Amino acid sequence: MLMSAPAWWGDVGTTDPSGWRPRTLRHKQTLFLNCIARLINHAHCQGWELTPSDFAVDEERIRKVVRHCTQAELQLIIGHRLGGCHSMKIAGDLNLFIKGRIKTTHCPEWDVLGKHWKSLHSLCRWGGDFASKDYNHFSITHGGRS
Numbered sequence: 705m706l707m708s709a710p711a712w713w714g715d716v717g718t719t720d721p722s723g724w725r726p727r728t729l730r731h732k733q734t735l736f737l738n739c740i741a742r743l744i745n746h747a748h749c750q751g752w753e754l755t756p757s758d759f760a761v762d763e764e765r766i767r768k769v770v771r772h773c774t775q776a777e778l779q780l781i782i783g784h785r786l787g788g789c790h791s792m793k794i795a796g797d798l799n800l801f802i803k804g805r806i807k808t809t810h811c812p813e814w815d816v817l818g819k820h821w822k823s824l825h826s827l828c829r830w831g832g833d834f835a836s837k838d839y840n841h842f843s844i845t846h847g848g849r850s
């Protein structure tokens with residue numbers, strides 16, 4: 705195990721630790737980062753490399769700087785859904801490298817990582833399950849968003 709889990713987590717590695725759920729967004733941010741650490745470790749054990757792409761988006765800071773644009777323009781700048789999981793700091797996009805080559809389309813390794821991600825906690829969602837097939841997106845669901 706890469707690190708010990710916080711006491712409120714429950715049994716790490718189970719899909720539903722005795723009915724426990726994080727109560728707050730901050731708890732989910734901690735859960736997200738712990739799960740990302742475990743996902744990175746899992747990929748490393750396979751001999752694969754992960755690098756960070758888009759993680760947290762400081763939407764409020766961007767709104768302060770870019771005041772005179774439409775919501776659609778703001779979403780283009782942010783690159784993610786406004787008020788979504790990236791803005792809530794419970795989502796991250798990863799780059800996957802197999803034998804030094806980046807995988808930008810679907811491949812079996814993304815499926816392995818997605819399956820592992822979803823095994824870490826019942827709140828974990830993987831973009832490969834989305835209609836948009838966002839294979840490099842890993843998130844914790846909050847308020848109906850993933």
Ligand SMILES: [Zn+2]
Pocket residue numbers: 758790795796797838840841842
């Ligand atoms: Zn994403």
